[in-house]
Amino acid sequence: MRRRGRGAAVAVESLDWFVQLAESGTFTRASEELQVSQQTLSSRLAALERELDTRLVVRSNPLALTRSGETFLAYAIEQRDARIRMLRQLGETSIGGAGVLKVGVSNVRGRLLLPNILRQFHESLPNVAVKVIEGANEELVRLAEAHEADVVIARFDGAAGDVEVHPLYEEEVVLVATPAVLGAALGVAPEEAAARAPELGLEALGACPFLLEPVDDISGRIAHAELRRAGIRPRALVEGNDMITLLHLAHDGLGAAFCPTLVLEEMPQVADGLVRVGLSPAARYRISLGTPAGIGPWSARSVFEDIAGALYGA
Structure with missing residues (x-):
């Protein structure tokens, strides 16, 4: 043979x-x-x-x-x-455009951003389907690097050179709690705790019960780093991966949660009644749109990027 x-x-x-x-x-x-x-x-x-x-x-x-x-x-x-x-070019030349746009995003960020983005996207390109791929931030960055997603919404610090990064907006993690929870930790009345919150440092709140995410995503990693920086060994009353659940528990007065400002802005009905305590500059970061480099233009991806930028861009 x-x-x-x-x-x-x-x-x-x-x-x-x-x-x-x-x-x-x-x-x-x-x-x-x-x-x-x-x-x-x-x-x-x-x-x-x-x-x-x-x-x-x-x-x-x-x-x-x-x-x-x-x-x-x-x-x-x-x-x-x-x-x-x-x-993609074959899809572009079909009637009305077609294909599948693969979007990588975290669970929480997807729940808050994608409904508005995709509503307008499908009005512009009704024949293009969207596949949403959820994961932690590092997983999403790897998707873009491996060309396994067309566009990724994530933090791209230190991403490989084969990813084109387009800044979308600035985000910050803050500590949120009810005045009653802060007051109990400080030994003062809730009203006084709420008034003092803007000037408080995290180190003053070591007695708080905390609602914590694990360290495998942005807000959880920042929370644990800030607690270490403040010299606090936290009493974690609840630990879980779902930031929305933790925020609801904070709203109900169960403890203090570390939360991205995006979540508070997009969920005012839950954020109402919570006071914010600022953290260090390390709690601020940029969320960007990442796309695989060298793939070439595709109108579906461009439309998605334009809509996301118009709705949420700084």
Whole structure:
């Protein structure tokens, strides 16, 4: 039987699997992302190396690419991006435009921003579907870096160079609580606590019961850093991933919550009755729109960016 060798075309799926393996760094992580067994992935790589008649990967932990592997990775990424451009252009030329716009956003930010954005988006492009991909901030940044989302709403500090970042608005995490909760922590009347709140520092509130998010997203990470900075070992009355739930609990007087200003602005009915305590400058950050670089123009993505900027841009 004649060997196919280096002149043969490589299957699209093999290209995608190899890119995922190279970006993940281990067979374990790559197989989880691809939702295949490690044995299947290893067999596919071995078949690809036989097909190309060259070794692509040094099977270490983390794995390393050979020189041929680095060359093939650049080719595979180029082919993936070209395929994405082709599919989008085909959608652009169909009647009225078509396709699927993949939007990455956190659960809370999506609930607050997307209804207004998508209402106008579908008025402009009724034939373009939207797939919303939710995740923590680091997961969303990786989506943009891996070209697995068309536009991502996230904090992009330190993002890779293959992501185009367009600033959207400034956000800040503050501590919120009812006057009664602050008053109990300070040993004063609620009215006095509310009056003193703008000048309070977090270090004065060590006796507060806190409602905390974990450290795997922006507001939770900032909250824990601010507590450490203030020298507070918090009494966490409630811990959970849902900021909206924690804010409702703070409104009901259960404790003090760390909350992005966006949530307070978009939920005035819950924010009413809560007082804010400012934190350090490290609690301020920028939320941006991130798009994969080098993909080329696409009207659906541009329309989404324009609407988001008009509604929420600084």
